[in-house]
Amino acid sequence: MEPVTTEQPQTEEVIDLRQYFNIVNKYKWRILGLALFAAIFSAIIAFKMTPIYSSTATLIIEAEQAKAVNFQEVYGLDSSRQEYYLTQFEILKSKSIAQKVIERLNLAEHPEFNKPPSAIAAFKASLKSALPFLPKKDTSGLTPQEQAEQEMQLLVKAFTEQLSISPVRKTQLVNISFEAEDPKLAALVANTVGEVYIEQNLTAKMGITQKAAGWLNERLSGLRERLDISEAKLQAYREQENLIDVAGVVGLTTQELEQTSEQLVKTRNDKNKLESIMRVINEYGRNNLERLETIPEITSHKVIQDVKKEVVTSERKVSELAEVYGPKHPKMIAATSELRTVKANLSQQVRALVTGIEKEVKTAQGNVAALEKELVRIRTEYQRVTAKESEYRKLKREVDTNRQIYDTFLSRSKETEVTSDFNAAVARFTDRAYAPIEPVKPKKGLIVALVFIATLGLGVVVAFVIEALNDTVKSSADIENKLAQRMLGLLPKVEHKKGTNLNIHYFFEKEARQFSEAVRTFRTSLVLSQMDKNSKVVAVTSSVPGEGKTTTSTNLAFSLGQMEKVLLIDADMRKPSICKRFGIPAYHPGLSNVIAGTEKVEDCMFTDDRSGLTIMPCGQLPTNPLELLSSSRFEKLIDALKGRFDRIIIDTAPTQAVSDALVISRQADAMIYVVKADSTRMGLVQNGVGRLLAANAKLAGILLNQVDTKKAGKNGAYQGYYDYYSYGSEHETMVEVKKSA
Structure with missing residues (x-):
């Protein structure tokens, strides 16, 4: 089965292209004679064609028109963008421009646009009238105005086919070309199209400017009223709340809140420290002076340290005298009495220090309670002040927004009012059209050459034959x-x-x-x-x-x-x-x-x-x-x-x-x-x-x-x-x- 498939293309490929090549080679002089005959026949027809002249006027479309005051946004068209130029080119091609040019030059009566029907058109009309089954245009039910409109549309269509708008690449220039049998008419139409375009643009700008000025004046009264209402609300709120400097009041309250919070934290730390000392004292017992003396907060006290130094001195003195005198010696008795007195003083100082710590704990607890109460009061005051500030800022923002909008509209209204009677032309002529000397078509030599080449197109078959013979x-x-x-x-x-x-x-x-x-x-x-x-x-x-x-x-x-x-x-x-x-x-x-x-x-x-x-x-x-x-x-x-x-x-x-x-x-x-x-x-x-x-x-x-x-x-x-x-x-x-x- 597979060998069959491989042989199938071979049977399809066997096409005797050599016969085609031999036939072309055999009749090559006849083909050349036919090409020459067609070229001569086309030359005769080309020389009988009516010459067509083309005239071109050049406009420069201004990117930035001169203005007394710059308010380009009123027109709604940014002249610095590419879309602006493309829009202007399409306007030049529009039917409204074409119709105004036709009416201004009365082209409906011009011989070039009012020709009798050609032989081909007359034949088609006679054929339609002779054959009743062919479709025909029924104009019997049209009013004279509708008939005139149809004729104008046909005239505009013929006019636009002869008109050419071509922008010059990477410039602000645009060429307006018109083709006609009459060279003077070609130049006249090209210039008139540019003039009508400039006039129409000026008229449109004047209308837009006047309409914008009226609309701005109407809006100004409403904006003024809104601004007055918002300012009155702001002033009433100031008087109601006795506000002078809201930002300063909020700042003072914030500072007071921060300072009170910091003081409360510090006081709580001191209270917690004293309470921990009291828990240790209560655990050891207030009468157990030996254990109380081991508490770091007591032993580190300066009075206790001084008394302990005296105890150590007295003990050393007793020890020294005991080596020399007996216990009943007056010096020994005096030294022992002094030692007892110093130890009693130490016990008394420890008890006094414990009592002082108890008092400090109560004082710290009272301070913490007072600061907490004060902090609650300050927080409440802060909430009240910030609420006033929020409302104040809201009213002030409304006033600022209304004033900004009002100022913008007022400025634009004055600009429009001042410049409503001044508008520079959107375009101007750089070169006007003049009646051409040489026609642009028909290009008789090109027509003859194309006919000759087209007739010789059969020779391309030779190349295909040669290519096909190579298997x-x-x-x-x-x-x-x-x-x-x-x-x-x-x-x-x-x-x-x-x-x-x-x-x-x-x-x-x-x-x-x-x-x-x-x-x-x-x-x-x-x-x-x-x-x-x-x-x-x-x-x-x-x-x-x-x-x-x-x-x-x-x-x-x-x-x-x-x-x-x-x-x-x-x-x-x-x-x-x-x-x-x-x-x-x-x-x-x-x-x-x-x-x-x-x-x-x-x-x-x-x-x-x-x-x-x-x-x-x-x-x-x-x-x-x-x-x-x-x-x-x-x-x-x-x-x-x-x-x-x-x-x-x-x-x-x-x-x-x-x-x-x-x-x-x-x-x-x-x-x-x-x-x-x-x-x-x-x-x-x-x-x-x-x-x-x-x-x-x-x-x-x-x-x-x-x-x-x-x-x-x-x-x-x-x-x-x-x-x-x-x-x-x-x-x-x-x-x-x-x-x-």
């Missing part, structure tokens, strides 16, 4: 329409010395930007098309030798190797070329040795120093390559290599030469078919693709190789591909593809 694959349309296959990309043709292969590492050269970008785009297209298929093994083939399949497979491996671990296998055991291009010795073992079992896989690998790519060359040329590729050892080898590499690229033999590619396609997850642009014939490609499809190969798509970019730029055959590849910067889209995958 090679030339563009993406051929691949997608005639082969019904996906186009994976294209590689541009690179100029190099004849008889030699392209530099194998050209992909990495600075001058290879376009070529490298094309390879990356091809790589991205391949990965995207196989994203959901996990295609690890990719085989590359072509129809015949010399189409660039080895170059394609090598550069694809280079591009994939920039972010994956890639193995390049030379499976073209008939005519291998990878060894020679990479400088690998001819005796280096490779694929054939591994399949035959004479060498290990590791010994058959070669690493390219420039790219870091791993390569398995062809190895020793076998006598039975097809049998080796069909063996189970080849299948096992590919399965084993899948676990070691992210991607395996296999360079196979051409499909038309041998069947190696068909055998390898069973192990490949995707097949890439390389076609040399403008070289390989369509039938050959169809045959090769058909053989792959018949073998159930997983054909990923077709790569168009060696595309002549100069030719592509001229004829646009690769438009949509070539433009993208010639883009300046390198698009590393593979990274994004990997992320999305």
Whole structure:
């Protein structure tokens, strides 16, 4: 079924275009004679045409008109914006301007606008009258006024068709052109259109100004009344609340509130501290002087410290005298009595200090209660004052707003009143129209030339014939329409010395930007098309030798190797070329040795120093390559290599030469078919693709190789591909593809 589909486009393509070419070539002199006859006939008609003259007047539309006082907003149109000029251009084209010009110049009576019907129009009228079933205009029910209006509309339509308004780019100038058979009439109409436009604009501005002045005067009385009412309310509120300086009163209240709050916090801290001391005193007991003396707040008191010093001095004195005198010695008795007196004084001072602390606690509690009461009073006063301030500000804002609106309207009213009788023209003439000397049409020479060229248009068929006779694959349309296959990309043709292969590492050269970008785009297209298929093994083939399949497979491996671990296998055991291009010795073992079992896989690998790519060359040329590729050892080898590499690229033999590619396609997850642009014939490609499809190969798509970019730029055959590849910067889209995958 699939081979049938591949042959179907071939049967449809067999069109004998050579017959068309031979017919055109046979009658080429007759075609030329017909073109000459048509040119002569058109020249006769052109010379009989009535000449049409065109005259142009130039206006400058002022962006800022001179005014006694600037109040542009009254007119509702900002003359500094582009929309202003566009509006003026449309006004110049309006029917109202056209109708006023027609009435002023009485063009309805002018011979050019009051011509008798032409021969064609007379024929149409006679035909309509002779054939009653044709639709006719019924004017019997129209009044004379309605008939005159219809005639005016027809006249305006004819007038506007001859009128042309064209602004001069990036200036304030606009050209008014009018075409007529009479050169004087053309100049007169062009000037009159400008004059009517200027007059109409002045009249409109005068009316708008007067209307604005009347409206402003009406609004002023109401605004004055609103201002008086709001001022009266504000003054009444001041008198009612006895307000002089609301801001100052609020500030004093705020300051008093802050100071009282701070004092209350400090007093509460002192009270809490004294109460904690009293809790300790009550816990120890007031009569337990020994424990009370250990309280830091008591021992740190200066009086207690002084008394303790006296106790220590007396104790030392008693101790010293006890070493010399006995207990009944007068000095010893006096020292002992003094010690008892000092200790009694210490106990008395401690009790006095405890009593003082009790009094301080009561005083602090009273102070806290008083400050809390005062704080409540101040807060209430603050709320009352702020409420007055809020109401006062509300009334004052209303007064300020009403006064501002009133002042604005009063100022605008005075401006409008003063300037109502002064308005500068919106436009003025820079160049008036004059009667032209030479007509603008008909352009007789151009008419004759166009007729001659149009008659020779049949010669374009020759180009189509030549293009159709070339049955090679030339563009993406051929691949997608005639082969019904996906186009994976294209590689541009690179100029190099004849008889030699392209530099194998050209992909990495600075001058290879376009070529490298094309390879990356091809790589991205391949990965995207196989994203959901996990295609690890990719085989590359072509129809015949010399189409660039080895170059394609090598550069694809280079591009994939920039972010994956890639193995390049030379499976073209008939005519291998990878060894020679990479400088690998001819005796280096490779694929054939591994399949035959004479060498290990590791010994058959070669690493390219420039790219870091791993390569398995062809190895020793076998006598039975097809049998080796069909063996189970080849299948096992590919399965084993899948676990070691992210991607395996296999360079196979051409499909038309041998069947190696068909055998390898069973192990490949995707097949890439390389076609040399403008070289390989369509039938050959169809045959090769058909053989792959018949073998159930997983054909990923077709790569168009060696595309002549100069030719592509001229004829646009690769438009949509070539433009993208010639883009300046390198698009590393593979990274994004990997992320999305």
